[in-house]
Amino acid sequence: MVQTGPNPSSGENLLFLTDEQLRKGIEAMFFAYRGFTADPDRILEEYGYGRAHHRALHFINRSHATTVNNLLATLGVTKQSLNRVLRGLIADGLVEARVGRTDRRERNLFLTDTGQELERQLAEAQRVRMRAAYRAAGPQAVAGFRQVLEAMMDDDIRNTYQSLRDGR
Amino acid sequence: MVQTGPNPSSGENLLFLTDEQLRKGIEAMFFAYRGFTADPDRILEEYGYGRAHHRALHFINRSHATTVNNLLATLGVTKQSLNRVLRGLIADGLVEARVGRTDRRERNLFLTDTGQELERQLAEAQRVRMRAAYRAAGPQAVAGFRQVLEAMMDDDIRNTYQSLRDGR
DNA sequence: AATGTTACGTCAGCCTTGTTGACATTCCAA
DNA sequence: TTGGAATGTCAACAAGGCTGACGTAACATT
Incomplete structure (x- = not known):
């Protein structure tokens, strides 16, 4: 235990740093993340995709013409894992991978119109919940x-x- | 697009509800959750466990003598999925399942001393990060x-x- | 020009953790 | 006694992580 009671420090009230308060934050993160992903998950299921596809679509949309390596760093997964997802999205015509101009080893990633449509649908579903939460708070x-x-x-x-x- | 510019409503400034602001919150949630789970994940790996084991340990610790059904509702997974995890924890002597007193169909779940030890280690690792974040903010x-x-x-x-x- | 490095793709195999479906057991309650 | 609830367990499957290994093309360096 680090903070088990009232603990004035530097003349400040650090009650918000008790283990109890930390625990509430930890549990709130856990439960809130479920809500955070719930709405996109439902949409993704209709298309036979998973969360990994959502993340790829999101960051390709955010960073137009991003490279595979770039995306790997952002997502924090291995290239094999990302490649499996990208292959599906490219095969289904949601993502396009163009050979880089300056460096032809690189692949610049883009969303097709269809890809943008799904991305917008997922983003809007997630925004509806966030907007309600923001407004309430x-x-x-x-x-x-x-x-x-x-x-x-x-x-x-x-x-x-x-x-x-x-x-x- | 729902909010693309300044939007006074009821005489209030609702700038914080723009799609841009919502997007920042969405991305912050995604990246923060990675940090949130990173430290426990490292510890769990040493013991050959995963996040599912952490969650079980956490909520068994929080709600002493909770039942399996209760835990299922809290965790939001199927009994088969939870059972696999519980079986491991029980086999390894971290969790004890006692037949219910009033209803002998139920199993009351407890952490053993060993189980409490690991739970505390995981919780403390997670608290360290939360405490730093709380303090900084x-x-x-x-x-x-x-x-x-x-x-x-x-x-x-x-x-x-x-x-x-x-x-x- | 030769060599090394980088970016990317892919195959194979493994793990965790989620799912469904089916079935058995136990036991409470009507 | 019988129905239903709580639990456990088996089997099969899928998503999505991982490592390791290998290949190819393109760029960089010597």
């Missing part, structure tokens, strides 16, 4: 939400996130 | 963080969460 809560999440990321991932956040 | 941000997460949950899960949160 209010702007100040949203700011705190984002701050804590950002502080929770691994350092290298936070860099990736911030680049994306700030519009590349 | 501050008490007001933490309150907002929890508010948004709670609003993001499915209704039935939110009830489960709130019961646990308020100490059963």
Whole structure:
């Protein structure tokens, strides 16, 4: 145990750092993530896709003409794992892989019109829930939400996130 | 698109509800959840367990003498999936399943001393990161963080969460 | 020009963790 | 006594991670 009772430190009240408070945050993360993925999951199932496909579509859409290596770093999976997913999306005509201009070893990834359509459908489903949550909690809560999440990321991932956040 | 520009509504600034802001929250959730699970995952690997084992240990620890059905509802998986995990934990002497007193069909689940030890190790690893994130973001941000997460949950899960949160 | 490195794809095999379906057992309750 | 609930278990399957190995093309360096 690290904080089992009221603990004034540097003249501040650190009650929010008790193990109890941390536990609530941990359980909230677990349950909230289920909600976070629930709506896209339902849509994906209709198309015979999984979460991995959603993630690929999302980040290809976010970073037009991104390379495979780039996507690997963002998603944090192996190339074999990503390749399985990409192969399906390319075969189904949702993603296009064009040979790189400057470096012909690279593949620049794009969403086709069909791909963009599915991505938009998934994103909108997820946004509906987020929008409701944001609205219910209010702007100040949203700011705190984002701050804590950002502080929770691994350092290298936070860099990736911030680049994306700030519009590349 | 639902919010593409400044949108005063009811005399309030709802800038935080733009698709851009929602997207940042969505990506933050994705990346933060990776960090959230990273530390326990490393420990679990040493013992040959996975995330499913962590979740079982956590909620058995939280709700002493809980039943299997109860745990199923909390975890949101099938009994077959949970049973596989429980079987392993029981075989390894981390969990004990005692026949229910009032209803002998039920199994009351407990952590053994060994089970408690691993649970504590996993929880502490996760708390270290949460504590750092909470500290970095501050008490007001933490309150907002929890508010948004709670609003993001499915209704039935939110009830489960709130019961646990308020100490059963 | 030769050699090394990088980017990517692919095959094979393995693991965890989720699913469905079917069936047996036990035991409470009507 | 009988129906249904709670539990366990077997089998089969799928998604999506992983490692290791190998091949090819293209770029980079010497």
